Amino acid sequence: MSERSTQYSIGLDFGTNSVRAVVVDVADGAIVGGSVFNYPHGDMGVVTDPADPNLARQHPADYLAGIEQTVTAALMDAGDDVAARVVGIGVDTTGSTPIPVDGSGEALALHDRFCDNPNAMGWLWKDHTAYREAAEITAAAGESHPEYLAKCGGTYSSEWFWAKLLKCARTDSDVFTAAASWVELADWIPAVLTGTTALDRVKRCICAAGHKAMFNPAWGGYPAADFIASFDGGVLTHVRDSLPSEAVTIADRVGTLTAAWATKLGLPEGIPVAGGAFDAHLGGVGSGIKPGTMVKVIGTSTCDLAVAPLDSDLPDIPGLCGVVPESILPGNYGIEAGQSAVGDIFNWYVHKLQPGGMDHKQLDDAAAAMKPGESGLLALDWNNGNRTVLVDQQLTGLVMGLTLHSSPAEIFRALVEATAFGARMIRDRMVEYGVPIDRVINCGGISIKSPMLMQIYADVFNCPMLVSASDQTCALGSAMAGAVVAGVYADFEQAADAMTRIRDKQYAPIPENVALYERLFGLYKRLHDLFGTREYGANQFEVMKELIAIREEQRG
């Protein structure tokens, strides 16, 4: 490929605290320019309420400012003559992050009337105000439409679309009445860029709709009108009526860049914009996910992704966050699971407990020098509950095997091992239900920074741990979507072959460690089933629940 023909794609990656833009060479996936914009509103971009720790919102104005700032800066970073050769744009975002909008698709918080009202802003993925509504939706679906739950792991979450809408309807009728509809951030950004925000034009992506709003082609799209109408005398009906019966994938163009945005960003007018998706899903794409390849996006929590061809005979998989056609990779079922806390557990241990005055690296180094099992410690990775496979937030962390000699680094290693065992539970569950997995690619900061952790994962999984070459796999995945909708590649398989790579450094399982960890994993599973299931009896299962109940009572 000659210098002149070089083409670029832009990936926009909307995270929890900031948005990132990257400019990517479509030939090899090299990031030639990038920029990050920290959301100015609230606490590091998150609007909170001191009176309600469950509340987490984001101001849509930050998204718009972020697009302009990061794209122009990333293009400048990329150098001269690059902007003109950008051929497409892809977008990934957090989610479920629904935004209430007016009839034209304008976010309500952009109206003067609502500009300071958190209920009119984006309801960030980690907003948990709707926990009662989620429980009601779970109960109602369990009664009348168990199939809705079967595709989302058996429990509808307070983090998700319908629960948040119902919560808003019950607590802020001003906002709820003013909202002609609600649009996921992953859909709103592509619609804004392509001038398709009007309710009859805005496309809804299968990723958000399928994983968070109970959309599935199997039952003709969103949940049945009578099911939605059953809550609060039909208060959600107008939103349900505003939703389309079809959804788009990241291989679909939602439209082309408007003249106004092209001018603002210095990009060619009319370049295609791909359907949006969640950040972790596009992280999977940017890591080269395909049938047989599991991608673990390891951050504060994890997102564990796999795909299986649409013609596979895939059953519902109990305890998985979702199995949705084409939600990750077009042509494949998208299978999503995750651990509620991984990096967050290490951060808690290092920064909140601060054991021995050791920093993260000192603990990591000391833990790396230890042999599996020699500390006698065993932990459960449930400090933030268990997303997969137990789908239970009412669980807590545990450390066992403590003596008068247990050291800070030994406990740290036990916590790392606990996350490895939790990760293996997920892999094993997928394999048990027929998801093909013959290699595992990791991405995210921890996978790059901690060879100790990667080696333990290889030993616990008894398979090599590969690490994605890019340290911006989400944004790279978005840029790949931009390249595909621009027609540079016929499909994501071709795009992945050209644009994704794994690092030379791989982690092979060490046989004696594998054997040892097999035994420790057996003990982990015993504790897992003891406190996480009713298998050993209610007496045991209820210990953690009762502790939490007492805690909540005492906190008032």
Added chain:
Amino acid sequence: MSERSTQYSIGLDFGTNSVRAVVVDVADGAIVGGSVFNYPHGDMGVVTDPADPNLARQHPADYLAGIEQTVTAALMDAGDDVAARVVGIGVDTTGSTPIPVDGSGEALALHDRFCDNPNAMGWLWKDHTAYREAAEITAAAGESHPEYLAKCGGTYSSEWFWAKLLKCARTDSDVFTAAASWVELADWIPAVLTGTTALDRVKRCICAAGHKAMFNPAWGGYPAADFIASFDGGVLTHVRDSLPSEAVTIADRVGTLTAAWATKLGLPEGIPVAGGAFDAHLGGVGSGIKPGTMVKVIGTSTCDLAVAPLDSDLPDIPGLCGVVPESILPGNYGIEAGQSAVGDIFNWYVHKLQPGGMDHKQLDDAAAAMKPGESGLLALDWNNGNRTVLVDQQLTGLVMGLTLHSSPAEIFRALVEATAFGARMIRDRMVEYGVPIDRVINCGGISIKSPMLMQIYADVFNCPMLVSASDQTCALGSAMAGAVVAGVYADFEQAADAMTRIRDKQYAPIPENVALYERLFGLYKRLHDLFGTREYGANQFEVMKELIAIREEQRG
């Protein structure tokens, strides 16, 4: 009582690292002079072996030097004219700490030939080299003499007399052959002071003999000759033959101070010396133990003591370290239990884990400000195994309920609560088997230093926690024995009325905390039975065992 008639008693308290002498006014128990001598040999008085962490010995020369140094210094501290009015001496020591002696009762390590041989020294209570021998003795007694085990909690310990002798017989025949007999430190000191070390004269106290050497009047004293002869072709028989069939209590004079020692110490010749006992037992006496009063000696571990009149119909109590007639208070059964680690758990947490860079006091203060249960944490106090009621060293500590917000002080409080729950298991077990307990007196540094801990104990026990006025209850108890054998008091009840007091500051249970802790204790008991018994099935019981087995394998 006029100034002229003031009388004094001396208490000698032989600890793990030092010996203390106090001079006590027999009228009111006031300590008018005191002195401490740190044993010069080994590591803070403990002779160790880098190749064997189980080994812990003490040089008898340190004991002799310690008597002279501390008594003369304590008398000087007490002031003029005190020495001449000393009317008696009492002695408490660690134990089981048996010393090999020659036919005249001289400690072998005082011979030039053996002066550097650890096997010829005192085998300190915490020496665990004889763990295999202890298991053999337990197994053999279980076969032929289950009654021996019933009086010592069901398991013969590696810390005890016969196990240590058998270990010596197997590993150092020079020493073992040279030893005409073995004498507990608690018996050797009174014998030395009274010139009665010769084997036909040395008195053996019921406290050491009953709790550590399977002595019981019920079967005529020490274990049957054929039982002792069954080990290693009768290697222990000559020791068994050297032992008397009767034992003394702290109310018995073992003799009177020799002229030589009187001169050396500046004391009147011929004053009586009481039978010895273990430090914690005399701590109970110094705290005013009597039927209905439990005394908790809280240190790095605890000793939990109670007594019941000899005419009570007391059954064997499963899981208790020992029930021995007159071992604590003459005229009563002595009942001994204990937690393997209490202060040691806090010391581990503060000094080894060093969470949050907080010192003991900062953690204590922060924990004191919390409400029961509000952390959601629950711990097991098994970092050093469980002495009572499970009698199982193959157990480990556990912390449950951890979240991403759990703080250093919250975990500290959970550890304190765990020790309270463990303490309550002991109290409840005693009460269940008919030991009268209607008040609890605490002594030891922690009971004075941590009102937070004392309040939690009061709330968990649902009874007031009293604290002994003296901060030297062991030495005070010894001095009381000196006063009783001098005839100042007719018995220990009178001595206690005059010489012991409790502090004004008492800890009353707080009703709402009592109710809350009742629930948490229920959860503690569930975990206790889950991992500490087979009640919920072997699968659970074996988790901690298997972790320890793996740990030992990996450490090689």
